[in-house]
Structures are given as C-alpha cells and as structure tokens.
Amino acid sequence: MMHDLFTTQEIGSLQRPIWRQKLSGPHDRASVASALLWGERLGVDERAELANGMGSGLLQKGGELTQAEKGRIIDISTLYAIRMQELAGLDRVFNGEQPRTEMYDFMARFVDGIEPAGTLNAFDANYFRKGTVRSGVSITAAGKAFFVDEFDFVRKHTRRVPKPCLTGPYTMADWSYLEYYRTAREAGGEKGGAAISGARRDAVLDFAANVLNPAVTALAKAGAQVIQIDEPAAATNENESLLFVEAINASFKSIPAGIEKAVHLCYSNYASLFPALADCIADSYLIEFTNHASPENFKPEEVDRGTFKALQLFREYKMKAKIGVGVIDIHSDLIETPQVVRDRILYAAKVLGDPGRVQVNPDCGLRTRRWNVAFAKLCSMAEGAALARAEFGEG
Amino acid sequence: MSDHKFLGAMLSGLASRSNATARVHRAFRDGYATESDFKSAIGDDEKEIVARQDGFAYLSAGQLDWLDILRPIARSFRGFASRRSAGEDSVGPVTRWFRTNTFYRKPLVNGRIDCEGGELSDVVPALGSNSVIFLPSPYSFSRLVEDRFYNDGRELAKDYAGAIAKSAPRLYEKGYRCVLLVDHTVGYERSRGCFDAPEWYAESISAVKHDGMVLGVSFPLAEAAAVLPLVEQSRADFVGVDAIFSNSVAVETKKDVMLGVVDGASTGIESIGTIGSTVREFLSGSDFPGRYYIGPNDRLYDVPFETALRKIEGLAAFKGAL
Numbered sequence: 242m243m244h245d246l247f248t249t250q251e252i253g254s255l256q257r258p259i260w261r262q263k264l265s266g267p268h269d270r271a272s273v274a275s276a277l278l279w280g281e282r283l284g285v286d287e288r289a290e291l292a293n294g295m296g297s298g299l300l301q302k303g304g305e306l307t308q309a310e311k312g313r314i315i316d317i318s319t320l321y322a323i324r325m326q327e328l329a330g331l332d333r334v335f336n337g338e339q340p341r342t343e344m345y346d347f348m349a350r351f352v353d354g355i356e357p358a359g360t361l362n363a364f365d366a367n368y369f370r371k372g373t374v375r376s377g378v379s380i381t382a383a384g385k386a387f388f389v390d391e392f393d394f395v396r397k398h399t400r401r402v403p404k405p406c407l408t409g410p411y412t413m414a415d416w417s418y419l420e421y422y423r424t425a426r427e428a429g430g431e432k433g434g435a436a437i438s439g440a441r442r443d444a445v446l447d448f449a450a451n452v453l454n455p456a457v458t459a460l461a462k463a464g465a466q467v468i469q470i471d472e473p474a475a476a477t478n479e480n481e482s483l484l485f486v487e488a489i490n491a492s493f494k495s496i497p498a499g500i501e502k503a504v505h506l507c508y509s510n511y512a513s514l515f516p517a518l519a520d521c522i523a524d525s526y527l528i529e530f531t532n533h534a535s536p537e538n539f540k541p542e543e544v545d546r547g548t549f550k551a552l553q554l555f556r557e558y559k560m561k562a563k564i565g566v567g568v569i570d571i572h573s574d575l576i577e578t579p580q581v582v583r584d585r586i587l588y589a590a591k592v593l594g595d596p597g598r599v600q601v602n603p604d605c606g607l608r609t610r611r612w613n614v615a616f617a618k619l620c621s622m623a624e625g626a627a628l629a630r631a632e633f634g635e636g
Numbered sequence: 637m638s639d640h641k642f643l644g645a646m647l648s649g650l651a652s653r654s655n656a657t658a659r660v661h662r663a664f665r666d667g668y669a670t671e672s673d674f675k676s677a678i679g680d681d682e683k684e685i686v687a688r689q690d691g692f693a694y695l696s697a698g699q700l701d702w703l704d705i706l707r708p709i710a711r712s713f714r715g716f717a718s719r720r721s722a723g724e725d726s727v728g729p730v731t732r733w734f735r736t737n738t739f740y741r742k743p744l745v746n747g748r749i750d751c752e753g754g755e756l757s758d759v760v761p762a763l764g765s766n767s768v769i770f771l772p773s774p775y776s777f778s779r780l781v782e783d784r785f786y787n788d789g790r791e792l793a794k795d796y797a798g799a800i801a802k803s804a805p806r807l808y809e810k811g812y813r814c815v816l817l818v819d820h821t822v823g824y825e826r827s828r829g830c831f832d833a834p835e836w837y838a839e840s841i842s843a844v845k846h847d848g849m850v851l852g853v854s855f856p857l858a859e860a861a862a863v864l865p866l867v868e869q870s871r872a873d874f875v876g877v878d879a880i881f882s883n884s885v886a887v888e889t890k891k892d893v894m895l896g897v898v899d900g901a902s903t904g905i906e907s908i909g910t911i912g913s914t915v916r917e918f919l920s921g922s923d924f925p926g927r928y929y930i931g932p933n934d935r936l937y938d939v940p941f942e943t944a945l946r947k948i949e950g951l952a953a954f955k956g957a958l
Contacts, residue, residue, distance in 0.1 A: 358903050359940020360658045364730055366665035368658040373903050416737050433883040443797035478735045506728050532729045565855045
C-alpha cells in the first residue's frame with residue numbers, strides 16, 4: 242500500500258555486498274554464506290544462481306567471469322536491494338545504485354567531454370571520483386539507454402513506486418575540474434576569481450541542458466512517476482543559489498506536470514538557497530535533518546539551525562513543495578527507534594505547518610552502512626512513519 | 637629584485653591520498669581490511685610525498701592520516717564533547733569545508749580547551765629536523781567549532797592558541813621547526829560580506845609563537861592585499877599569499893611571504909616558467925623586505941594524489957632562478 246501521508250523512501254545508494262564488489266571467483270565461504278543468508282532473509286529466489294549445493298553458482302565459479310555472468314550478479318544484487326527496501330516497508334524503492342560505481346563517476350562515464358582525474362576524500366572513509374572537463378559536455382546515447390534500462394528493471398521487479406535518481410548539474414560541475422570552461426573564460430580576458438566563477442556558470446548550465454535534461458526526459462517518457470536529482474553540492478557556494486535554481490529548472494524543463502520532480506540536498510546550509518529556491522520548479526526536496534542530532538532521543542534544539550531555518554523558509558515563502566525529512570543518520574551505526582523517527586516527523590510537520598507536505602527518508606544514501614545496519618534503520622524508519630500516521634488517524 | 641631571497645618551497649596544508657589508500661580505507665570501514673592495512677597504505681603515500689620535496693624549506697608528509705584538520709585536536713585536547721558512538725562520527729556532525737565537496741566533523745566545545753603538550757606530536761610523523769605542521773588559525777578554529785562553553789570567540793581562540801603553544805616544545809623535539817596556521821575563514825567570510833575583523837586577531841596569532849620555531853599564517857582564497865594587515869602586528873614570521881585567487885599579487889608587508897603559486901584546485905601542472913612568471917610579477921609589484929617561500933595556494937587535498945605529486949615536483953624544480 243502506497244502511503245500519501247509521510248511517504249517513505251530511500252535516497253539512493255545502499256552498500257554493495259562483498260559478493261557484488263568482487264566480480265571474479267571463486268568467492269570465499271564468508272562471501273557465499275552472506276549471499277545465501279541475505280537471499281533467504283529477503284526472499285530472493287535467485288540466490289540459488291549465486292550459490293547452490295551443486296557448486297555451480299556464479300560465486301562458486303573459479304577464474305574470470307563472462308560479461309553476462311557479471312551482469313547477472315549485478316542484477317541479483319539489485320533484486321536484493323529492491324527486496325530489502327520492500328521488506329522494510331518503503332513506499333518508493335529503487336535499485337540501491339547497485340549497477341553504478343558511485344554518484345559522480347557513473348554519470349561522468351556517460352558524458353562526452355570528461356576525462357577521469359582521480360579519487361578524492363570527501364570525509365572519513367568516503368571518497369569520490371573527479372573528472373576533468375576537456376570539452377563542452379553532453380550525454381551519450383549509451384547514457385540515456387542506461388538510465389532507462391535501470392528504471393525498467395526496477396519497475397519490472399517491484400510493485401512499489403520506482404524512483405530513479407540522477408546526479409545533478411550543479412554537483413557534476415562542482416565536482417569536476419572545469420579546465421575547458423576556465424580556459425575559454427581566460428581566453429576572453431577574464432582572470433582569477435572572475436574566470437573561475439564564469440567557468441562554473443558555463444559548466445553548470447551545460448550539464449543541465451545537455452546532460453540532465455535529456456536523461457530526465459528519457460525517464461519521463463519511459464514512465465517514471467517521480468524522478469530525483471541529487472544535488473549534495475547545492476549550497477557549496479551561497480553566491481550561486483540563483484545559478485543552482487536556474488540549472489534545476491533547466492534540467493526539469495518540459496517535464497509534464499504529474500511527474501514528481503524531486504531534488505535531494507544534504508549536509509549544507511539550505512537556508513542559503515533562499516530566496517532563490519522559491520523560484521525552483523521542483524515538487525519535493527529531500528533533505529538531511531538528523532546529522533546534528535543524537536540518535537537516542539529527539540530534541541528539537543539539536544536540529545541544525547540552518548536546517549530548521551530552511552524548514553521555516555519553505556513555509557514563509559509559501560512554497561507548495563513537499564519536504565522529505567531525513568530522519569535517519571547515515572553516518573552512525575546506532576539505530577534510531579521508531580519513536581525517535583516519529584518525533585522527528587511530527588516536529589518537521591509542525592514547523593512546516595502541514596503534515597501533508599512531509600515525506601520520510603534517511604539523511605542521504607545508506608551506502609556508508611553495512612546491510613544489517615541499513616536494513617534495521619529502514620525498518621525503524623518505516624515503523625516510525627506508521628506511528629506518525631497513527632497520530633493523524635491513518636493506519 | 638636582486639634583494640629578494642628565496643627561502644625554498646613548502647606545502648601549505650593537508651594532501652590527498654592515493655587511489656590505493658582510498659580503497660583500503662573504504663575496505664577498513666566496511667570491515668574487509670584492518671587498521672594496520674590502512675596505516676601501511678598511508679605510510680606508502682607519505683613516502684611518495686616526502687620523496688618529492690628535495691630542497692624544500694620545510695618538510696611535510698601531508699598529514700595524511702588526519703581525517704580533517706580539526707579532528708586530532710578535537711579528539712585529544714580537553715574541552716571537546718564526544719558523541720556516544722565510538723567511531724569516526726564520535727567528534728561531531730558532518731559539515732561542509734567551505735566551498736568544496738569535502739567535509740569535516742564539527743567539534744563541539746563544552747569545556748575549557750587545554751592539553752598535556754604531547755597530543756599533537758603523537759599524531760605527526762618524524763620526518764627529520766625541519767618539518768612543518770599545519771593547523772587551523774585561532775580565529776578560523778573559533779569559527780569552525782560549535783561553542784557551547786565560551787560564548788566568546790576571543791577567549792576560545794586564546795585557549796586554543798595557548799594549547800598549540802603548549803604543544804610546541806614536543807613538536808620541536810620531533811623535528812618540527814615551522815607551524816603554519818591556515819585560515820580559510822577570513823577569505824570565505826569576506827566573500828560573503830560578513831567578515832568583521834576581530835581586534836584580537838594578531839594577538840591570537842602571537843600567542844602561538846614559540847621561540848625556535850618559525851610561525852606562518854596563510855589565507856587561502858582571500859584577496860591578499862586585503863587580509864595581510866590582519867597579521868602585520870603579530871609575531872608571525874611569514875604570511876601566505878594566494879597568488880592564484882588574488883586578482884593582484886601586489887602586497888605590502890614587513891613579513892616574509894609564502895607565495896601560493898600552484899593551484900590547489902586545478903589538475904593543470906604549473907611549469908617552472910609559469911611559477912617564475914608569477915613570482916616575478918609578485919616581486920616587482922610588492923613592497924616587502926625580500927624573503928619568500930613558494931608553495932601551493934591551498935592544501936593539495938582537492939586534487940588527486942598523482943596530480944599533487946606532480947605539483948610538488950614542480951615546486952621542487954623551481955630553485956629561485958628567475
């Protein structure tokens with residue numbers, strides 16, 4: 242049953258299981274056991290293709306696997322991810338980004354004009370890849386096909402609402418070395434900070450028009466009811482909030498009403514996006530809300546002041562968009578109780594002044610957590626949402 | 637120009653880790669590698685970084701095992717809260733590092749900041765007798781933490797500076813001869829039009845000074861001429877000038893200067909010719925006594941490891957010949 246009130250959803254990524262990470266065999270006992278255990282727990286019949294009593298499973302084979310066999314392992318890990326979200330009770334699901342590398346790299350592979358540059362540390366043990374832009378950017382035909390294939394696969398294997406996600410134009414530009422655009426600006430006589438900011442503008446808008454919009458349009462034509470653009474970099478430079486909004490609007494240009502245009506933001510001062518954000522055409526914003534709080538008790542004063550202010554600003558500017566409130570800390574193994582989740586939801590509903598505008602999600606993708614922790618957190622999230630619904634007389 | 641003396645090159649902040657180390661670090665987090673594996677990978681990267689600093693004024697291994705520039709301080713000094721969990725998240729919430737896709741854990745100050753004196757020397761490697769350590773400036777530190785104790789930036793900065801000064805003798809024993817205080821906050825706040833220069837800025841820098849150690853202050857991503865007056869009356873020995881970001885490198889200072897001539901946010905490798913040209917422009921347009929270092933304009937944390945190595949090689953190749 243799909244819940245209209247406090248709709249629950251994952252943001253995107255789940256950790257890739259060890260047997261998905263290593264696409265060559267044979268796998269050791271622990272890896273095989275993990276695949277079978279989770280397969281049984283999640284009710285994925287295809288686990289027998291991974292390992293079986295005859296020793297003919299994909300994880301039991303020695304040597305290099307064929308491309309088809311590697312693809313099948315990725316498909317099965319996608320099924321695991323879908324089932325995990327379904328079993329936890331989420332209304333919207335996707336593939337846990339199992340077919341992808343990571344959020345910048347997988348997009349960059351489908352963009353003409355980007356060369357891989359290397360890996361950088363974001364924080365703790367989280368790293369991201371960066372590329373160097375060598376020419377004007379545009380999506381490849383393979384890229385559009387990839388996103389549609391991903392969506393079709395999930396739609397075929399779930400009764401929940403599939404929610405595809407794509408890395409946004411501002412983030413793609415911000416995480417790239419914009420050598421092409423900077424050189425062009427410098428050739429036009431600009432230097433220093435002026436050339437840098439000019440290059441950023443050119444790149445962000447090119448990513449929006451030539452990469453994101455074609456991909457989003459293809460997903461809409463394929464039947465997606467909700468499409469999420471991930472913009473963790475959104476508030477990186479508060480002087481560029483107008484540019485950010487311009488880029489999101491260009492990315493969603495010509496997408497029919499009725500398809501939910503979602504934007505995920507995290508670990509930023511969201512308030513800095515105002516007042517520009519009031520002109521954004523997105524229908525929902527999925528934001529991190531819990532990062533600053535302790536997991537055992539919900540205390541309103543622990544909500545980050547910037548996040549709190551942003552919620553107030555959504556109300557103040559009379560924006561009709563829904564707000565996906567991050568109720569799960571993705572950087573801690575401590576499991577939030579359903580009661581804490583409920584209290585966070587109710588608090589956000591109170592600040593926004595309308596429970597009907599609140600959606601429920603983790604702060605960000607759960608890729609940082611092991612599966613047992615991620616699953617427990619998602620279960621708690623769904624239970625907490627149910628408790629919150631009960632406060633409004635909805636089961 | 638002939639009066640100007642070149643003192644050598646140096647890094648100006650934390651450096652990035654290699655792809656191999658990133659893989660091990662992730663595997664360590666996910667339970668597939670040990671802490672020892674991670675430390676070993678870090679050690680390999682550090683050797684690569686140090687090996688390229690031939691002729692540098694001060695050596696640094698890039699402080700590669702610092703998960704951010706505040707973390708070891710928040711973990712080992714007194715006065716900081718520890719969240720209930722025991723892992724990487726125990727220091728504080730994930731918080732964006734200025735205008736980058738990197739983040740730090742925001743420390744929560746809930747008591748008077750102090751230390752025993754050996755905490756910092758325990759978390760930096762022994763590299764010989766001429767090393768540099770990078771630390772947040774007292775002002776920047778006061779702005780990057782969440783203060784629930786002092787409610788007064790000056791007092792917080794003063795105690796932080798005092799704790800750094802208390803750490804200096806042990807750092808000296810370990811071969812550290814230079815402390816570079818890094819201040820991203822001033823440039824950031826200036827760009828937002830919200831920098832209100834505290835009257836205690838110079839005083840907080842001076843409080844870090846330890847006899848026998850050279851003290852520098854750098855201002856990445858700040859217009860140099862506008863920010864150097866902040867430290868002119870301090871006991872800092874040199875000031876860092878971001879020659880990449882500044883629209884003009886013409887400055888006036890009585891301090892020595894560390895000229896940031898290598899771009900810490902670009903994959904382009906600066907040639908000796910480019911470095912020389914920037915240095916010449918600076919020397920001919922500025923008014924200062926005449927001793928200078930060169931280095932990156934910012935930490936080499938925002939470029940891939942291989943790029944950082946090549947940039948360090950470029951710095952080492954410049955021997956001051958113009």
